[in-house]
């Protein structure tokens with residue numbers, strides 16, 4: 001079966017280090033026969049969660065009409081895997097990534113058993129906290145994690161291509177995600193039967 005992975009990344013600097021890692025993992029997953037759709041969150045119209053809490057009454061329903069509801073939520077519900085990639089900003093993820101994370105509140109239960117992967121790149125400090133922020137988001141959704149994440153070290157645009165370790169980690173993450181997606185197909189099928197998503 002062909003797996004479907006959504007890869008979201010959030011750097012305002014196109015052609016930068018985060019995008020490089022995203023291209024690497026997309027290439028690798030493609031070689032492994034996985035369909036990947038990639039979205040640059042900083043290029044999308046994603047508003048902050050306004051805490052109206054109407055999604056508490058109707059799972060999957062969000063009152064904000066933007067690219068999150070129109071484009072990303074329908075894809076996330078169908079995904080077997082989700083990769084979140086971010087530059088390290090002030091020891092954390094970038095604003096674009098955080099906006100995305102907060103807006104998944106309406107998807108409680110609907111991302112369960114999706115296989116997750118995190119990738120971050122920074123100049124040298126705070127990367128572990130940024131990876132942890134992504135992993136915490138994934139665990140809150142009861143996603144399946146089986147790899148420590150990709151941590152790249154680079155500051156100037158394109159510098160990441162010299163980080164051989166990060167490139168190796170990308171490969172390992174792709175392989176591990178495929179292994180876990182294969183092993184957990186049945187769990188996601190159950191999620192789709194039970195889940196009642198409304199994304200109007």
Ligand SMILES: Cc1cc2nc3c(=O)[nH]c(=O)nc-3n(C[C@H](O)[C@H](O)[C@H](O)COP(=O)(O)O)c2cc1C
Pocket residue numbers: 011012013015016017018019087088089090091092121122123124125126127154155156157158
């Ligand atoms: C606003 C801002 C905050 C940053 N904060 C950190 C940081 O806390 N730790 C770090 O190691 N690098 C930090 N950096 C450096 C970036 O993480 C680094 O340049 C990274 O390679 C950028 O990825 P990009 O090319 O995909 O944009 C920061 C950069 C910016 C613009």
